[in-house]
Amino acid sequence: MELAAFLLDQWISRKHTSTPPIEFDLASSTGPVWTLRELIALDGQTNLDSLLDMRVSYVSAAGTPELRTAIAKLSGVEPEHVQVVTGAEEALLILFFLAAEPRANILLPSPGFPVNAALAHSLGLETRFYGIRAENGFAINPDEIRKLVDSNTKLVLVNTPHNPTGSVPANEELEALCDFCAELGVQFVSDEVYHPIYHGPAMNTAARLRHATVIGDFSKALCLSGLRLGWIIERDAQRRARYLNARNHFTICSNALGERLAVLALAHCDAIYSRAQRVANENLALLDVLFAEHCDVLRWHRPRGGMTAFPWIEGMSDTRDFCERLLKRGVMIVPGDCFAMPSHFRLGFAAAGQQFPRALERVAEAVAGLPRVNASP
Numbered sequence: 001m002e003l004a005a006f007l008l009d010q011w012i013s014r015k016h017t018s019t020p021p022i023e024f025d026l027a028s029s030t031g032p033v034w035t036l037r038e039l040i041a042l043d044g045q046t047n048l049d050s051l052l053d054m055r056v057s058y059v060s061a062a063g064t065p066e067l068r069t070a071i072a073k074l075s076g077v078e079p080e081h082v083q084v085v086t087g088a089e090e091a092l093l094i095l096f097f098l099a100a101e102p103r104a105n106i107l108l109p110s111p112g113f114p115v116n117a118a119l120a121h122s123l124g125l126e127t128r129f130y131g132i133r134a135e136n137g138f139a140i141n142p143d144e145i146r147k148l149v150d151s152n153t154k155l156v157l158v159n160t161p162h163n164p165t166g167s168v169p170a171n172e173e174l175e176a177l178c179d180f181c182a183e184l185g186v187q188f189v190s191d192e193v194y195h196p197i198y199h200g201p202a203m204n205t206a207a208r209l210r211h212a213t214v215i216g217d218f219s220k221a222l223c224l225s226g227l228r229l230g231w232i233i234e235r236d237a238q239r240r241a242r243y244l245n246a247r248n249h250f251t252i253c254s255n256a257l258g259e260r261l262a263v264l265a266l267a268h269c270d271a272i273y274s275r276a277q278r279v280a281n282e283n284l285a286l287l288d289v290l291f292a293e294h295c296d297v298l299r300w301h302r303p304r305g306g307m308t309a310f311p312w313i314e315g316m317s318d319t320r321d322f323c324e325r326l327l328k329r330g331v332m333i334v335p336g337d338c339f340a341m342p343s344h345f346r347l348g349f350a351a352a353g354q355q356f357p358r359a360l361e362r363v364a365e366a367v368a369g370l371p372r373v374n375a376s377p
C-alpha cells in the first residue's frame, strides 16, 4: 500500500535540524503552547500528587465517562454521542477506512489538510476535490460540491475554520449541505479542530445538526497537541458502533493520563480558548499592518477563523525558494507546494508566542527585497 510523502511534516521537521537554527516558528498551525505546570495550575483541586495514584492501564475504548461527558457538554450533545480518538487524525482514519468500499468516492476541500487525500488514496477511495479558491475569497461553492456528489459518494468533508486558508462558511451554507447529504444518504463530516477561534462572526458547531458527524481535537483551538486526543460526535448509533470497532483494532484506547488532563483542560476551556483567541487577535493585527505596508507584492484574504493564513506573492508561481530564503533568516513558514498550491505559502500566526513581532520584521525584510512586478526599470 502506497502512502504519499507527507511534504508538510517533512518541511516542518526541518525546524529541528536547520542551520542556522529556526528562531521563529510560523510554520506550525497550533496556538500558544501550555506547559503541564500551567495546565495544572488552572485547576485549584489538582496537584501532581493527586495524579500519582492514577492507574496506568487501558481506559475505555470510547473514552472515559468523565471525558465523554466533558466533550458532550462542550458540544451540546449527549455523552453517548462522543467517541474519543487519538487526535483528529485517528478520526479521519476511522471515517475514511469505513467509507472505503469498492468504487466509493469522497469529497475533499482543495487545498486541505494533506492527510485527507493521502489517507483516502491509500485506502483506494476515489477523491473528488472541491475548490477553496483565492479568486473566490476562499469561499466554498456549495453548488460545486453538490455537482460532484453521485451515487458512489460515501462522504463529504468540510473543514471549518479551514486549514490552511482560515475560511469559514456560513452556518446556513453548512446546514443546507448537511441536509443535502442526509437526503442522499451521504455522510456529512465537519472537521472543526479550529472551532471556536474566529476573527469575524462566531459560528455554531455542526454538532447541533442531527445528521452531521463532527471531528474535534485538543491540538488546535485547545492548544494541547501533546495530549494526542480528539473526538468524533455522532448521533447515529450504528455508525458509532463501527467507529468503536475500528478503534478497538487501530489504537485500542487513548492514554489514561492524557484523558485525565483533557478533563481538567475542558473544565477550564474558557481560559484556554481566550488565550488562543487573544494571541491570534494580536498577531492578526500585526499581519494587517504587514500586508497593508507591502500590498504591492504581498496578498492575502484575511483568515476568518483558525490560526493559519494562506497568502501569495504577486508574480511568484512557486514560493519554495522564498521560504528557503526565510529559513536562512531563522524564520519558518510553509511553501504552498505542501498543499499542492505552490504559488501560496502558509503562515501560522498563533504558535510563535512573544516572538511573533520580531518574526514579522524578518518577513518584512525578505519581502522588501522582492522584485516588484510593475516596478519601472
Ligand SMILES: Cc1ncc(COP(=O)(O)O)c(C=O)c1O
Residues within 6 Å of the ligand: 029, 086, 087, 088, 089, 090, 113, 159, 163, 191, 193, 217, 218, 219, 225, 229, 230
Ligand atoms: C484540519 C485538520 N484536521 C485534523 C488534524 C489532525 O490533528 P490532530 O491529530 O493533532 O488532532 C489537523 C492537524 O494539523 C488539521 O489541521
